[in-house]
Amino acid sequence: MSGLASGAALAAAVRAGERRALARLLTQVENGTPTAQAALAALYPFTGGAWIIGLTGPPGSGKSSLVNALARQLRQGAPERPAVSVAIVAVDPSSPFTGGAILGDRIRMRDLAGDPGVFIRSLASRGSLGGLARATADIVRVLDAAGYDVILIETVGAGQSEVEIARTAHTTIVIEAPGLGDDVQAIKAGLLEAADILVVNKADQPGADAALKALRAALNLAHPAARRWAAADAYAGAQPGPRAPAEPGAPPTGLWRTPLLATVAPEGKGLDELLAALDAHRAYLQASGELERRQREQLAHELTARLRDQLLAALLAQVGPEALAAALDQVAARVCDPGAAAWALAEQWRAARAPGAGGGAPSGEQSG
Ligand SMILES: Nc1nc2c(ncn2[C@@H]2O[C@H](COP(=O)(O)OP(=O)(O)OP(=O)(O)O)[C@@H](O)[C@H]2O)c(=O)[nH]1
Ligand SMILES: [Mg+2]
Missing domain, CATH: 3.40.50.300 (P-loop containing nucleotide triphosphate hydrolases)
Structure with missing residues (x-):
C-alpha cells in the first residue's frame, strides 16, 4: 500500500477507536514516515x-x-x-x-x-x-x-x-x-x-x-x-x-x-x-x-519552524553538496574562516539567482 493509502486507512481506523491502529500510527509519526504524514493530514480537521x-x-x-x-x-x-x-x-x-x-x-x-x-x-x-x-x-x-x-x-x-x-x-x-x-x-x-x-x-x-x-x-x-x-x-x-x-x-x-x-x-x-x-x-x-490567542501563537511558531526547515533544506540543495564540501575543505585547511566561507557560498547562490543569470529568478520586463 502506498503511504497515502495506508495513511488514510490508519487515520480511519484511529477515528473508529482502534487502539492497535493508534499505537501503529504513533510509531509511524515518531519515525516521520510518509504514511504518518498522510494520516496527520487526514486527521487534522478532527x-x-x-x-x-x-x-x-x-x-x-x-x-x-x-x-x-x-x-x-x-x-x-x-x-x-x-x-x-x-x-x-x-x-x-x-x-x-x-x-x-x-x-x-x-x-x-x-x-x-x-x-x-x-x-x-x-x-x-x-x-x-x-x-x-x-x-x-x-x-x-x-x-x-x-x-x-x-x-x-x-x-x-x-x-x-x-x-x-x-x-x-x-x-x-x-x-x-x-x-x-x-x-x-x-x-x-x-x-x-x-x-x-x-x-x-x-x-x-x-x-x-x-x-x-x-x-x-x-x-x-x-x-x-x-x-x-x-x-x-x-x-x-x-x-x-x-x-x-x-x-x-x-x-x-x-x-x-x-x-x-x-x-x-x-x-x-x-x-x-x-x-x-x-x-x-x-x-x-x-x-x-486566551485559548484562541495561544493556539494561534503556537501554530504560528510551528508553521514558521517547519517552513524554515523546508526552505533551508531546499536552499542547501541549491547550494549543492559539492560546493559545501569544497568550502569545508578550505575551512579545514584554514585557508578560509567559517564565516567568510559561508558568506562566499551565500554570495554564489545569490549571484546564480540574480536576473539574467538563468538561475530561476523571474526574468523579463512586465508589460503594462
Ligand atoms: N514522599 C513523597 N514521595 C513522592 C511524592 N511524589 C512522588 N514521590 C516519589 O518520588 C519518586 C519519583 O517520583 P516520580 O513520579 O517518578 O517523579 P518524576 O518527576 O516523574 O521523575 P522522572 O520522570 O524520573 O523525572 C518516586 O519514588 C515516588 O514514589 C510525594 O508527594 N511525597
Ligand atoms: Mg516520570
Missing part, C-alpha cells in the same frame, strides 16, 4: 477537541506520580466534572533510553492498564529538541483526533524544554519538590513564566514550607501578570488564588494569576485543589479569548 495539559519539572519531582493521580481522578469524574478519557504522553528530552519516562510508565501500567479510557505513550529523545517538540505536537494531534478528552504531557524540565512544552499545551503545570538540591536553581525565571499552575509536590518532605515560601516570593516579585493581578485583587478586596470563571458574556479578564499549590501525589493530597485550579484555568482560557 483535532481541537482535547484539552492539553503539560506537566514539567526537575527529575524525580513527582511528575509521573501526579500524572497518575490526575488521570485516575479525571477518569473517575466528580459531580461537577464528568468522567473523561485520558491520554498520557511521557517525553524525556535528556536521554534516548530514559530511566524516568520508562519507570513512570511501569508505575502507570500497574495502575491504569486495562482501562480502555486511558492510553499511554512514551517518547524518548531523538535528534534535536525542535524535532522532539514537533514529534510531540504530532502525537498529541493524533490522540486529539482519536477522541481523547484530556491529554497529559509529562516532560523532564531541562531548560528549553519547558518553553517548548508550554507551546504544545493549553495549560502548563510546573512541578517543584523540596530536597532536590539547589533551591535557587529551581526557581528559574523561565520556569515561572512557563507555569500556569505551580505545584510543590512532596509536601510531606522536609523543606516543603521553605520551597513554598521561596516560590510564593518569586511569583509575587517576578511575575508581571501576578503583580497586576495582585493590584486588582487589593482593589477588589479579593482573595488570592485562581479567579472564579467569568460570567458568560462578561468582558475578557485578560490576566491569570498563577496559583501555587502543595501536593503529596501518592496520597492524593492537594489533588482536589489541583483539579479545581485546572478547571479554573480552562474556564479562564475560554472566557478571556
